[in-house]
Amino acid sequence: EDQVTxxxxxxxxxxxxxSSLNCSYTVSGLRGLFxxxxxxxxxxxxxxxxxxxxxxxxxxxxxxxxxxxxxFLHITAPKPEDSATYLCAARAGGTSYGKLTFGxxxxxxxxx
Amino acid sequence: SQTIHQWPATLVxxxxxxxxxxxxxxxxxxxxxxxxxxxxxxxLQLLFYSVGIGQISSEVPQNxxxxxxxxxxxxxxxKKLLLSDSGFYLCAWxxxxxxxxxxxxxxxxxx
Numbered sequence: 001e002d003q004v005t006x007x008x009x010x011x012x013x014x015x016x017x018x019s020s021l022n023c024s025y026t027v028s029g030l031r032g033l034f035x036x037x038x039x040x041x042x043x044x045x046x047x048x049x050x051x052x053x054x055x056x057x058x059x060x061x062x063x064x065x066x067x068x069x070x071x072f073l074h075i076t077a078p079k080p081e082d083s084a085t086y087l088c089a090a091r092a093g094g095t096s097y098g099k100l101t102f103g104x105x106x107x108x109x110x111x112x
Numbered sequence: 113s114q115t116i117h118q119w120p121a122t123l124v125x126x127x128x129x130x131x132x133x134x135x136x137x138x139x140x141x142x143x144x145x146x147x148x149x150x151x152x153x154x155x156l157q158l159l160f161y162s163v164g165i166g167q168i169s170s171e172v173p174q175n176x177x178x179x180x181x182x183x184x185x186x187x188x189x190x191k192k193l194l195l196s197d198s199g200f201y202l203c204a205w206x207x208x209x210x211x212x213x214x215x216x217x218x219x220x221x222x223x
Contacts, residue, residue: 034211043118043202043214044156087155097144097163098206099171102155 002027002092006103013078013110021073021086021106029093033071034100035064036087044087047073078110114139118203118215126223131176131190133218135203138184143205145186146212147178150200162186198222 003026013019025033032051036044048057050066057064061082063074073086085107089100115138125131137143144163148156158171160178168178175194179187186203198221206212 032211036214041217041219043204043217046211046213049211089156097161097169098210098212099158099161100156100212104153104155 002090002101004088004090004101004103006086006088006106008106009104010107011109013075013108015079015110015112016077018074018076018078020075021108023071023073023088023103024069025071025088025090025101026069027090027092027101030090031093032091033066034089034091035071035073036089038085038087038105040085047086075108078108080110080112083108083110114205114213116203116205116213116215118201118218120218121216122219122221124221124223125193127195128192131188131193131197131220133188133201133203133220135186135188135215136184137205140184140205140207142183143207145180146204146206147176147186147188148202148204148214150202150217152199156202160188193222195222 005024007022032049034049035047038044048064053068055066061076065072085105087105089102091100117136146161147159150156160170162168162180176190201218203215204212
C-alpha cells in the first residue's frame with residue numbers, strides 16, 4: 001500500500017529561523033512528488049513537482065529536494081506570511097488517472 | 113489561465129437531507145476531475161475521480177455519489193446525509209501525469 005508520512009506534525013519558528021519539513025514516501029514506482037501549501041479554510045495551493053532523486057526546485061524562500069525515500073521542504077529565513085499547512089503527495093506508477101497519496105501535513109507557524 | 117470554482121462555500125444541513133455540491137473548471141478541456149474530503153487535522157481522502165464525461169470511479173464505499181454531466185462540471189451528491197459526512201470537500205483538476213489544482217472548497221456541517 002502506498003504511504004506518505006510527514007514530520008513534524010507542527011513546527012513553530014521565529015522569523016528568520018530556517019528549518020526543514022520532511023516527507024517520507026513508500027510508493028510503487030514514483031511518478032511525481034508534489035508539495036502544496038494550504039491556508040486555513042482554503043484549498044491547497046500547488047508549490048512544486050519533483051520527479052527524480054537529486055532534483056531540486058526553488059520558489060522565494062522555499063526549496064524542495066527529493067531522494068529515493070523522502071523529500072524535504074527547506075524554508076530559509078521564514079516570515080510570518082509563510083505560516084500555513086504544508087502538504088506533500090506522491091503519485092505512484094501504474095495509475096492512469098493520476099491518483100495522489102497525501103501525507104497528513106505539517107502545520108508551520110512563524111512568529112514575528 | 114485555468115480557474116476552478118466550487119459552490120456553495122459553506123453549507124449546514126440536517127441529517128437525512130440531500131446534498132449537491134458543484135465544481136466547474138474554466139480554461140482547459142478534457143481534464144481529470146477529483147473529489148476529496150478533508151477531515152479536521154487530517155490529510156486529503158480521495159472520494160471520486162473522473163477521466164471523462166459520464167465516467168466516474170469511486171475510491172471508497174460511502175454514502176456519496178458523483179456525476180460528470182459535462183466535460184468541465186463535476187457534482188457530488190447524497191440522497192441522505194449522515195453526521196459522518198461533515199468535512200471540507202475539495203474539487204481538483206489535472207491532466208494526466210501533472211499536478212492537481214484545487215478549488216476553494218466547501219465546508220459541510222451536518223447537524
